[in-house]
Amino acid sequence: MGVVVGLLLGLGLLLVWSAFVLPPGDPRGQRGGRTSRRRMADQLARAGMPSVTPAMLVASAVAVGVLALLTVYVVSRTVPVAATFGLLAAYGPFALVAGRARRRQRELAEVWPEAVDHLASGVRAGLSLAEAVSGLSERGPESLRPAFARFAREYQLSGRFEECLDRLKEHLADPVGDRVVEGLRVAREVGGGDLGRLLRGLSSHLRDDARTRSELEARQSWAVNGARLAVASPWLVLLLMCFQPEVIARYSSTAGVVVLVTGAGLCLLAYRVMLRIGRLPTERRVLGEGAA
Numbered sequence: 539m540g541v542v543v544g545l546l547l548g549l550g551l552l553l554v555w556s557a558f559v560l561p562p563g564d565p566r567g568q569r570g571g572r573t574s575r576r577r578m579a580d581q582l583a584r585a586g587m588p589s590v591t592p593a594m595l596v597a598s599a600v601a602v603g604v605l606a607l608l609t610v611y612v613v614s615r616t617v618p619v620a621a622t623f624g625l626l627a628a629y630g631p632f633a634l635v636a637g638r639a640r641r642r643q644r645e646l647a648e649v650w651p652e653a654v655d656h657l658a659s660g661v662r663a664g665l666s667l668a669e670a671v672s673g674l675s676e677r678g679p680e681s682l683r684p685a686f687a688r689f690a691r692e693y694q695l696s697g698r699f700e701e702c703l704d705r706l707k708e709h710l711a712d713p714v715g716d717r718v719v720e721g722l723r724v725a726r727e728v729g730g731g732d733l734g735r736l737l738r739g740l741s742s743h744l745r746d747d748a749r750t751r752s753e754l755e756a757r758q759s760w761a762v763n764g765a766r767l768a769v770a771s772p773w774l775v776l777l778l779m780c781f782q783p784e785v786i787a788r789y790s791s792t793a794g795v796v797v798l799v800t801g802a803g804l805c806l807l808a809y810r811v812m813l814r815i816g817r818l819p820t821e822r823r824v825l826g827e828g829a830a
Contacts, residue, residue, distance in 0.1 A: 603628030
């Protein structure tokens with residue numbers, strides 16, 4: 539039992555080291571490490587979890603994996619099966635963050651047209667663009683008010699509209715938000731009578747885009763849910779088999795390990811292929827750190 543825990547702990551430490559502590563003599567490795575951390579931090583921001591660092595996410599994944607391994611081992615007394623479920627559980631925090639980021643992106647895409655409508659109304663009422671943007675902290679959609687309240691505070695302190703827009707875009711970490719912010723930047727440069735027309739055109743475009751994507755996602759959801767069910771089914775059966783020691787013990791042999799590894803590889807390959815077939819084009823961030 540101690541050997542199993544030691545091996546898993548060593549594997550977890552190796553993963554953490556390889557992701558965050560790269561060889562100082564390998565510039566390409568350093569760039570790769572920074573890129574990985576930047577992508578992970580960007581995804582945490584898109585999920586609305588900016589206070590969680592990449593290191594904390596990796597540590598939670600290792601902790602969940604160890605807990606799952608120990609739990610399954612106590613039930614099954616089979617090291618390969620316990621290690622398999624430990625790895626599956628370790629992926630859980632990453633999947634949770636990715637799912638939350640997708641849900642938050644869909645929610646924000648639905649409320650951005652309303653926010654732009656408020657901006658257009660404010661400009662029509664005689665407010666400056668900066669005042670209209672700050673006013674979204676009180677009149678805008680609930681999910682966007684904290685970000686615009688932060689913008690309002692920063693603009694009151696500095697008075698630098700461009701820099702505050704950049705920080706707003708970084709805080710939102712949303713592809714649609716990037717488009718709106720860049721649209722506001724252009725709108726400020728255009729000004730005059732074209733400002734209201736530009737904002738109304740942006741609102742109409744965002745609303746049409748969100749409606750089209752929502753319809754496509756509704757039609758595509760059955761394929762994604764079917765893929766998830768097909769992948770999860772054999773592992774649920776394997777988990778139930780853990781309560782039959784004489785059956786699950788067969789996976790301790792070399793042939794059993796080969797079956798587990800082959801099955802995991804085929805499930806992963808089939809799941810990725812299914813997602814790629816039914817995947818919609820993903821919006822990339824505009825002129826932001828996460829756009830690369």
